[in-house]
Amino acid sequence: MNPKIHISQPRHTSHQRRKDNSRQQTTVIKSPVVPFSGPHLFVQDGREKSLQRRHPWVFSGAVERIEGAPASGDTVQVCDTQGGFLAWAAYNPQSQICARVWSWQAAEKIDADFIYRKISNALNARNQLKLNQHSNGMRLIHGESDGLPGLIVDQYADVLVAQLGSAGAERWRDTIADVLQGLCKPVCIYERSDSDGRELEGLPKRNEILRGKLPAELSIAENGIHIALDVAAGQKTGFYLDQRDNRKLIGKLAEGRDVLNCFCYTGGFSLYALRGGAKSVLSIDSSAEALQLAQRNVELNGFDAARAEWQDKDVFEALRKLRDQNRKFDLIVLDPPKFAPTAAFAEKAARAYKDINLLGLKLLRPGGILATFSCSGGISDDLFQKIIAGAALDAGVDAQIVHKVHAAADHPVLLSFPEGAYLKGLVLRVAG
Numbered sequence: 093m094n095p096k097i098h099i100s101q102p103r104h105t106s107h108q109r110r111k112d113n114s115r116q117q118t119t120v121i122k123s124p125v126v127p128f129s130g131p132h133l134f135v136q137d138g139r140e141k142s143l144q145r146r147h148p149w150v151f152s153g154a155v156e157r158i159e160g161a162p163a164s165g166d167t168v169q170v171c172d173t174q175g176g177f178l179a180w181a182a183y184n185p186q187s188q189i190c191a192r193v194w195s196w197q198a199a200e201k202i203d204a205d206f207i208y209r210k211i212s213n214a215l216n217a218r219n220q221l222k223l224n225q226h227s228n229g230m231r232l233i234h235g236e237s238d239g240l241p242g243l244i245v246d247q248y249a250d251v252l253v254a255q256l257g258s259a260g261a262e263r264w265r266d267t268i269a270d271v272l273q274g275l276c277k278p279v280c281i282y283e284r285s286d287s288d289g290r291e292l293e294g295l296p297k298r299n300e301i302l303r304g305k306l307p308a309e310l311s312i313a314e315n316g317i318h319i320a321l322d323v324a325a326g327q328k329t330g331f332y333l334d335q336r337d338n339r340k341l342i343g344k345l346a347e348g349r350d351v352l353n354c355f356c357y358t359g360g361f362s363l364y365a366l367r368g369g370a371k372s373v374l375s376i377d378s379s380a381e382a383l384q385l386a387q388r389n390v391e392l393n394g395f396d397a398a399r400a401e402w403q404d405k406d407v408f409e410a411l412r413k414l415r416d417q418n419r420k421f422d423l424i425v426l427d428p429p430k431f432a433p434t435a436a437f438a439e440k441a442a443r444a445y446k447d448i449n450l451l452g453l454k455l456l457r458p459g460g461i462l463a464t465f466s467c468s469g470g471i472s473d474d475l476f477q478k479i480i481a482g483a484a485l486d487a488g489v490d491a492q493i494v495h496k497v498h499a500a501a502d503h504p505v506l507l508s509f510p511e512g513a514y515l516k517g518l519v520l521r522v523a524g
């Protein structure tokens with residue numbers, strides 16, 4: 093227990109309301125005041141509501157005042173205007189998300205033990221859910237959804253790749269590395285803290301070894317498919333683990349089909365389609381490095397390279413060219429990058445999604461399948477479905493949703509943090 097914390101009042105959360113029926117009035121029970129000698133962040137009246145719903149972000153516009161002089165990464169006590177306890181959070185004066193919640197428990201102390209508990213909880217959850225049975229590539233920590241805001245840790249065989257996207261994660265960097273080293277015993281912990289998000293958080297970019305030594309070659313075996321990856325130069329942490337289950341689904345649907353895989357990266361969907369017995373697989377991406385690795389992956393698995401065709405092209409242009417050439421496919425995958433990181437980009441992103449989906453639907457033979465994805469946090473499930481419905485209408489096809497899909501279970505979504513559900517996908521069958 094933190095000796096500085098004394099809970100002097102009965103513990104109620106301030107959203108507990110007591111209704112006095114006789115007078116038809118609602119009395120709000122105040123959050124307890126929790127003595128703390130460190131810095132305090134007071135949110136404006138009314139802005140405590142999202143925290144009471146356990147949404148883990150405090151936006152700078154919601155702050156009433158700050159007491160003490162917290163530095164980036166310091167733990168602050170987040171309070172309502174009356175000083176009632178709401179949460180412990182990591183402060184970041186440079187970010188629009190100026191505090192990210194570590195804990196809702198007044199009695200919690202944010203220290204190395206806390207970090208240890210949170211990391212071991214995340215690892216235990218994955219073990220209990222038996223997520224490591226069919227792959228040695230797995231997301232071990234999924235940021236806010238695992239109670240560790242801004243921290244992503246992906247495992248690729250005996251290498252871990254960490255992405256520290258918040259001032260809080262940055263503050264506890266060494267502890268996080270020590271705990272991961274102790275619990276997972278990797279040969280290397282590699283840090284890929286070089287996303288654009290780091291700049292928004294006022295943090296320097298980093299792409300380097302955090303612990304151990306990086307093996308010259310690295311691959312995972314996912315559902316029996318070998319996938320080589322480059323954690324230092326690849327995208328994100330090196331690979332898109334979130335699509336694991338969806339790749340498997342495409343593998344099941346690919347038999348005897350002419351497949352088009354757009355935004356193929358290192359060939360994930362293409363490899364499953366080849367194993368699944370696709371007649372041909374055309375894969376398109378604008379990254380030459382990704383395509384090189386994709387072709388190595390075909391070799392690594394001993395698949396027939398003659399069935400695989402690769403195009404280093406912009407998908408928007410390539411789809412138009414395929415249309416003009418009158419090429420047709422039976423199964424098309426569209427897995428573009430994040431067009432709308434936030435809702436502010438939704439309109440522009442919607443046009444881009446509609447464009448590629450309209451073109452994709454037109455390239456399908458009757459009875460063909462379109463697996464279409466959005467990993468944009470700024471596009472909701474509903475909006476995505478509406479965009480695709482609009483594309484089908486304009487393409488003049490009747491299409492049915494046969495699967496609604498999302499990220500694999502090692503990317504859990506905290507109910508109080510819907511932003512965690514960034515990946516959405518629809519598998520459609522167009523009428524025969």
Ligand code: SAH
Nearest residue numbers: 332355356357360377378379406407427429
């Ligand atoms: N489907 C992949 C992940 C795709 S990530 C998998 O399962 O692993 C998005 C990919 O789109 C990246 O490889 C990126 O290089 C590529 N990309 C981004 N913009 C593009 C464009 N305009 N044309 C072609 N490829 C693009």
